[in-house]
Amino acid sequence: MNNRFAVIGLGQFGMSIALTLAERGAEVIAIDKELDKIEQVKEDVAVAVSLDSTDRKALSAQNVQEVDGAVVAIGEDFESLILTTVILQELKVKRIIARAANVQQRLILEKLGVEEILSPEETVGKSLAEMLLHPSIRSFLNLPDEYEIVEVDVPKRVANFTIADLKLRQEYDLNIVTIKRVFTEVEDGEEKEVKHIIGVPRPDTSLKQSDQLIILGKTDDINRFIESNQ
DSSP: OOOEEEEEOOSHHHHHHHHHHHHTTOEEEEEESOHHHHHHHTTTSSEEEEOOTTOHHHHHHTTGGGSSEEEEOOOSOHHHHHHHHHHHHHTTOSOEEEEOSSHHHHHHHHHTTOOEEEOTTTSOHHHHHHHHHOTTEEEEEEOSTTEEEEEEEOOGGGTTOBHHHHOIIIIIOOEEEEEEEEEEEEETTEEEEEEEEOOSOOTTOBOOTTOEEEEEEEHHHHHHHHHHTO
């Protein structure tokens, strides 16, 4: 896995993201203005650098424009978060995830065109790291003993397969909880797409490319299923 990410802002939230990504084998550029935070993480990530992320030249010098995704996790200075986000947009970073501490900050980020906005209260660092490494993962819930429940897009290689065809238990030691499926409904004379849970799937249930699977299993097994069927 050669994923490369920038994590800007190394508070508790950003630190958790950076360390989890690094543990999972990703190349991480960790950035913060405070040198002591850089010292804490420098042995665990590929690059740890102290700089002002509102300085476009400084960010560009770290080649952040080449990363697969950048997380702006600046917590205390929203102005710096906004300026950093705009610079990343100007540098055409492929994927930008920004932290919002409240509803007002979320609205401002939405106005800037940021599509992925989260709060530490909504997603812990480890969950976000998993979602960065596997963009097909829509949501993530940690359970004890290395188990987790994930909502994941149906991998391309298994679209049109049946549940039985997947052999989730035999080959991956996973259990499918349910399937989230898109249906077309008419409301006020207009058609719209709505997602519904289809209950406990039968072995002969056929998967659609637009479905999401809700899967229970261990982290390594879920990752193996996703990576081998992309």
